[in-house]
Amino acid sequence: LGKIVEQLTGQTLDEYVRTTFYQPLQLAATGFRPLNHLPVNRIVPTEREVQFRRQLLRGDVHDPGAAMFGGIAGHAGLFSTAYELAMILQMLNNGGTIGNQIFFKPETVQKFIAYGSENSRRGLGFDKPEKDNATRKEPYPALLVSPSTFGHTGYTGTGVWADPENKIVYIFLSNRVYPEGGTNTKLLTLNVRGKVQDAIYKVLLNQ
Numbered sequence: 001l002g003k004i005v006e007q008l009t010g011q012t013l014d015e016y017v018r019t020t021f022y023q024p025l026q027l028a029a030t031g032f033r034p035l036n037h038l039p040v041n042r043i044v045p046t047e048r049e050v051q052f053r054r055q056l057l058r059g060d061v062h063d064p065g066a067a068m069f070g071g072i073a074g075h076a077g078l079f080s081t082a083y084e085l086a087m088i089l090q091m092l093n094n095g096g097t098i099g100n101q102i103f104f105k106p107e108t109v110q111k112f113i114a115y116g117s118e119n120s121r122r123g124l125g126f127d128k129p130e131k132d133n134a135t136r137k138e139p140y141p142a143l144l145v146s147p148s149t150f151g152h153t154g155y156t157g158t159g160v161w162a163d164p165e166n167k168i169v170y171i172f173l174s175n176r177v178y179p180e181g182g183t184n185t186k187l188l189t190l191n192v193r194g195k196v197q198d199a200i201y202k203v204l205l206n207q
Contacts, residue, residue: 001074001125002072002074005074013032013073013074014033014072017031021088024101025087025088027087027088028084029080029084030079030081030085031078032077032078034059034079038059040058040059043079044058044178045057045175046058046060046175046177046178047062047156047177047181048179048181049181050181052064053067059079061076063076063077063155081173082173085173086171089160089161089162089171091103092109092113092150092162093167095110095164096108096109111124112124112126112150113126115131121140123150126151126152127141127150127152128149129142129147129149131147133145141153141159141197142193142197142198144198144201144205146165147165148164148165149161149164150162155177156175157175157176157177157193158172158173158174159171159172160172166201166204166205168200170200174187
């Protein structure tokens with residue numbers, strides 16, 4: 001999808017999203033290759049990577065595939081803050097509008113946040129809840145989210161989810177790979193992200 005954007009707009013993906021979305025939304029921290037626009041002391045370390053790049057990653061994308069794209073890719077490489085991610089997801093939760101600014105038509109948002117096929121939980125550029133969450137032993141991303149929920153979880157421990165039906169935005173930023181590396185799996189095995197998300201739903205929805 002990132003390459004399609006570049007082909008249709010004639011701009012690099014980072015330039016297109018910066019001028020089309022992040023600048024109008026007044027997002028100062030959101031973008032690819034953050035060392036180009038933020039001081040290093042505002043960027044937390046990602047990982048002491050020992051196999052691929054063999055150095056401390058700080059301000060460089062963790063995902064090796066995105067790194068080979070120069071840190072700019074449709075699937076990884078975006079750096080941000082919880083507040084600014086919430087702004088983006090709230091805009092999408094609103095159907096493409098925030099404040100008095102219109103970024104997408106509602107039907108465009110709906111196209112991308114819907115399930116993409118009967119055989120997958122994925123949407124276009126977004127992850128979705130498992131379709132059998134009500135009976136599933138380990139619901140994903142959490143038991144209480146609605147089927148309209150869309151978002152993304154990251155290998156390093158991040159999670160961003162928007163639920164237009166319940167009008168909830170959930171941002172979970174953590175890092176399980178620093179300093180131990182990818183062997184630290186407690187975030188996944190303890191289902192920390194899902195438990196926190198369900199706790200929020202129980203409070204907000206009085207369940």
